[in-house]
Amino acid sequence: MVHYLRILRLFWSASLAAELEYRVQFLVASLASVMSISGAIFTFYLLFRTGGTAGVGGWDWHQAMLVLGMFTMLDGMSSTLLSPNLSRIVQHVQMGTLDFVLLKPVDSQFWVSLRTFSPWGLPNIVLGAALLVYAGWSLELRAINLVAGLGPVLLGVLVLYSLWFIVAAMSIWFVKVYNATEVLRNLLEAGRYPLAWYPLPWQFVFTFVIPVAFLTTVPAEAILGRAETSWLISGAALAVGLFLFARYFWRFALRYYTSASS
Amino acid sequence: MHRLFNKSRVLLSVYLAYMSEYRAELFLWALAGLLPFVMMGIWMQASAAAGDAMSMTPLDMQRYFLAVFIIRQMTVVWVIWEFEFHVVSGRLSPYLLQPLDPAWRFIAQHICDQIIRVPFAMLLVVVFFVLYPQALWMPDPLAVLQAAVLIALAFAARFLMQYSLATGCFWFERIGGMEQLLFMAYLFLSGLVAPLERFPEAVRTFALWTPFPYMVYVPAQLLTGIRTPGFHVSFMQGLLVMVGWVAVFFVINRWLWRRGLRNYSAMGA
Amino acid sequence: MPGVAPLRGRAYRHYNGPVPIIIADQLSKSYRVADKAPGVVNSLRHFFHRQYKTIAAVRGVSFTIEPGEIVGFLGPNGAGKTTTLKMLTGLVNPTSGVCTVAGHRPFARKAEFLRRITLVMGQKQQLLWDLPALDSLRINAAVYDVPESDAKERIATMANMLGMSKLLHQPVRKLSLGERMKAELMAALLHHPAVLFLDEPTLGLDVNAQSAVRTFLREYNQKHQATLLLTSHYMADITALCPRVILIHEGALMYDGSLEGIRQRFAPYREVKIELANDHNGRDFSIYGEVVAAQEREVRLIVHRQNLTRSVDRLLAELEVADLTVTDPPIEDVIGRIFTHGVGEGERSDKVTA
Numbered sequence: 001m002v003h004y005l006r007i008l009r010l011f012w013s014a015s016l017a018a019e020l021e022y023r024v025q026f027l028v029a030s031l032a033s034v035m036s037i038s039g040a041i042f043t044f045y046l047l048f049r050t051g052g053t054a055g056v057g058g059w060d061w062h063q064a065m066l067v068l069g070m071f072t073m074l075d076g077m078s079s080t081l082l083s084p085n086l087s088r089i090v091q092h093v094q095m096g097t098l099d100f101v102l103l104k105p106v107d108s109q110f111w112v113s114l115r116t117f118s119p120w121g122l123p124n125i126v127l128g129a130a131l132l133v134y135a136g137w138s139l140e141l142r143a144i145n146l147v148a149g150l151g152p153v154l155l156g157v158l159v160l161y162s163l164w165f166i167v168a169a170m171s172i173w174f175v176k177v178y179n180a181t182e183v184l185r186n187l188l189e190a191g192r193y194p195l196a197w198y199p200l201p202w203q204f205v206f207t208f209v210i211p212v213a214f215l216t217t218v219p220a221e222a223i224l225g226r227a228e229t230s231w232l233i234s235g236a237a238l239a240v241g242l243f244l245f246a247r248y249f250w251r252f253a254l255r256y257y258t259s260a261s262s
Numbered sequence: 263m264h265r266l267f268n269k270s271r272v273l274l275s276v277y278l279a280y281m282s283e284y285r286a287e288l289f290l291w292a293l294a295g296l297l298p299f300v301m302m303g304i305w306m307q308a309s310a311a312a313g314d315a316m317s318m319t320p321l322d323m324q325r326y327f328l329a330v331f332i333i334r335q336m337t338v339v340w341v342i343w344e345f346e347f348h349v350v351s352g353r354l355s356p357y358l359l360q361p362l363d364p365a366w367r368f369i370a371q372h373i374c375d376q377i378i379r380v381p382f383a384m385l386l387v388v389v390f391f392v393l394y395p396q397a398l399w400m401p402d403p404l405a406v407l408q409a410a411v412l413i414a415l416a417f418a419a420r421f422l423m424q425y426s427l428a429t430g431c432f433w434f435e436r437i438g439g440m441e442q443l444l445f446m447a448y449l450f451l452s453g454l455v456a457p458l459e460r461f462p463e464a465v466r467t468f469a470l471w472t473p474f475p476y477m478v479y480v481p482a483q484l485l486t487g488i489r490t491p492g493f494h495v496s497f498m499q500g501l502l503v504m505v506g507w508v509a510v511f512f513v514i515n516r517w518l519w520r521r522g523l524r525n526y527s528a529m530g531a
Numbered sequence: 532m533p534g535v536a537p538l539r540g541r542a543y544r545h546y547n548g549p550v551p552i553i554i555a556d557q558l559s560k561s562y563r564v565a566d567k568a569p570g571v572v573n574s575l576r577h578f579f580h581r582q583y584k585t586i587a588a589v590r591g592v593s594f595t596i597e598p599g600e601i602v603g604f605l606g607p608n609g610a611g612k613t614t615t616l617k618m619l620t621g622l623v624n625p626t627s628g629v630c631t632v633a634g635h636r637p638f639a640r641k642a643e644f645l646r647r648i649t650l651v652m653g654q655k656q657q658l659l660w661d662l663p664a665l666d667s668l669r670i671n672a673a674v675y676d677v678p679e680s681d682a683k684e685r686i687a688t689m690a691n692m693l694g695m696s697k698l699l700h701q702p703v704r705k706l707s708l709g710e711r712m713k714a715e716l717m718a719a720l721l722h723h724p725a726v727l728f729l730d731e732p733t734l735g736l737d738v739n740a741q742s743a744v745r746t747f748l749r750e751y752n753q754k755h756q757a758t759l760l761l762t763s764h765y766m767a768d769i770t771a772l773c774p775r776v777i778l779i780h781e782g783a784l785m786y787d788g789s790l791e792g793i794r795q796r797f798a799p800y801r802e803v804k805i806e807l808a809n810d811h812n813g814r815d816f817s818i819y820g821e822v823v824a825a826q827e828r829e830v831r832l833i834v835h836r837q838n839l840t841r842s843v844d845r846l847l848a849e850l851e852v853a854d855l856t857v858t859d860p861p862i863e864d865v866i867g868r869i870f871t872h873g874v875g876e877g878e879r880s881d882k883v884t885a
Contacts, residue, residue, distance in 0.1 A: 017574035039450035202303035272673035356657035361642035
């Protein structure tokens with residue numbers, strides 16, 4: 001365990017050093033985060049204007065902001081860890097460099113999942129957290145509520161990671177599919193809004209097909225202290241199940257890995 | 263003239279073969295453009311909840327976002343990534359030594375991408391109409407023609423904007439982040455996340471000065487024939503604004519290209 | 532020209548022979564690069580406060596090349612070979628100095644100029660990865676306005692020479708490294724350029740592919756009176772193709788002349804191999820010259836030409852020698868020594884006579 005933590009520190013400090021080469025990028029990433037969150041808040045404002053979605057499914061403005069904050073944080077996390085690492089799996093497979101990873105005395109899933117760290121998602125994490133705090137404060141939630149929400153949030157993170165990893169691991173078979181993870185990312189956009197704001201067929205898809213509901217809506221409800229136990233339990237089961245499946249799936253996929261020639 | 267024809271014929275036929283090697287990926291890209299369907303769900307529900315307070319009915323919303331999906335598929339531009347790849351991998355250098363502006367290769371790639379991807383997207387539309395037959399409508403032929411003109415201009419404008427940004431690679435190695443900024447403006451001002459008629463007056467007026475609403479909202483309005491009382495953008499206005507923007511971006515693009523090339527060669531090509 | 536000291540300044544103006552097709556006159560190129568120490572702390576410091584330094588990649592290089600010549604361009608990694616080639620092809624603008632290729636200033640990259648030259652880079656490729664090479668060739672034919680019938684004929688001829696006829700229909704990614712290079716060559720020569728710049732065209736190829744590429748280039752040169760300037764790490768390429776070589780080291784021109792002349796200039800020493808009648812028993816041979824190897828009875832020494840007679844005389848007088856041979860060191864070794872030691876002839880001879 002300590003061994004792995006030390007490796008992680010080396011990985012991340014090296015990639016941080018590499019990323020700091022790009023100064024303009026930092027400014028751009030921060031600006032992009034600000035624009036993105038303002039745009040999202042603007043969209044929420046449009047929805048609440050003249051009746052719209054106000055109060056539908058029991059989500060008022062500040063409660064909806066909890067969902068948006070949660071989404072923004074997860075989005076930042078995806079750009080910090082998931083996207084830079086998992087989109088590289090495709091590259092590893094294509095160039096045959098997965099060989100080097102597999103030959104290292106470190107768990108290969110750990111390696112490909114956490115190899116790099118991109119600081120450009122951090123502005124989103126910070127802004128998302130700020131939005132959460134603002135919404136929580138406006139709703140006069142106590143700190144204990146936010147802590148109670150922590151469990152479901154972590155489960156949501158696990159769901160997101162496992163989904164992303166499974167899709168990325170498919171590149172072992174479909175070498176040329178660079179963008180499978182981008183499709184996932186676009187569909188996860190649905191998590192920006194509370195599940196109750198969608199018509200029933202959509203709700204079905206976002207719960208059972210692409211479990212977006214467990215990423216943002218369920219944790220937000222937990223923070224509000226009104227999550228149903230059945231949702232929480234199925235969320236936990238989903239997270240653990242998906243994670244175990246992801247691990248199994250990786251080993252399974254590696255059996256079909258033919259290291260690229262030349 | 264004959265040579266020009268021959269060049270475009272060969273470029274298109276070869277790149278068509280090239281892009282069809284990536285058909286699975288293009289199909290995924292078509293799927294990655296499903297955001298309008300997410301927004302469709304949100305706005306259908308919102309319009310149902312608001313009732314008469316919103317002039318667009320849930321059915322209008324359904325049609326609007328379907329049109330948005332189609333328009334979006336026909337204006338997908340990714341030249342910046344391709345260009346970045348060419349600069350970083352050094353493939354641009356051999357192309358610079360050929361008596362043909364590399365831009366033509368990128369344009370050919372985009373056209374061939376369209377030819378292969380749009381049928382996929384249309385398949386999705388057909389599936390949608392099977393699920394929601396009541397959403398089917400008969401658009402006005404003239405309006406469809408007008409929308410087609412605007413879509414073509416929208417594609418040209420998006421391409422030129424992104425290509426201009428892409429020349430930033432000549433100065434800064436990574437430029438992808440810049441595109442995010444541009445895309446953000448496009449996303450929120452074009453009508454992709456909400457029909458423009460829902461915007462407050464001031465924001466709407468501002469948006470109409472940018473090229474973005476003419477890339478999505480105006481052609482979508484033409485395709486669906488949805489009229490909002492008290493708010494209407496004519497085809498002519500769209501045409502004039504877009505032609506203006508395309509001209510501006512063309513000039514900017516050529517200027518940046520020339521400056522950038524000089525810098526690129528100063529850095530060692 | 533062979534053996535002549537590098538042309539200085541505008542010497543070519545007084546030259547009366549045929550008009551050179553490549554003229555480089557005091558070419559220089561310097562880059563500004565960020566200067567950064569490793570580690571996160573230094574990265575952070577670098578993030579806020581950037582320091583740069585200027586690196587002179589090429590410093591005042593001058594030479595001329597006649598039409599039809601094949602010239603080897605040699606130097607260790609980072610000597611400035613690629614930068615020079617990029618200046619001559621017009622990819623890079625010289626910081627100072629002038630070059631003319633086929634009567635054009637390369638950097639303007641005029642279409643007439645581009646049609647007359649080509650650049651082949653061993654590490655970079657222009658072929659479309661996922662398509663058969665033939666498709667990329669078709670594009671190039673259209674780009675260079677080669678009529679379709681001519682293009683077909685040229686492709687067939689070249690494919691024949693390179694043994695590629697059956698491979699042009701396979702996606703490039705399925706080709707071996709050697710086959711890919713051959714296809715790259717075909718793409719680069721389809722428009723029949725008069726001046727060829729080749730940067731490591733045989734890099735990473737196996738011996739057979741290397742020799743096929745060499746033969747092909749020589750035939751192209753003879754058939755079209757084309758001019759070739761090539762860099763290579765493989766001396767076999769140079770010895771097989773280039774009667775003339777240009778040596779460049781740390782951006783400056785070191786030598787321009789015949790391959791044989793290098794030995795004269797930079798290797799004024801011989802290898803002396805002696806076979807002793809008895810074991811030498813740890814005897815010190817360094818008084819006779821620099822010891823390369825000393826086995827039980829066999830000793831190899833390097834001796835400066837000036838001292839050769841004296842050393843041989845002493846060896847024969849002082850030892851019981853069964854056999855003695857004097858040979859020239861191989862050219863690869865000579866050039867290798869110049870680059871690794873980075874020394875001129877003065878230092879070298881001092882060391883040996885000392």
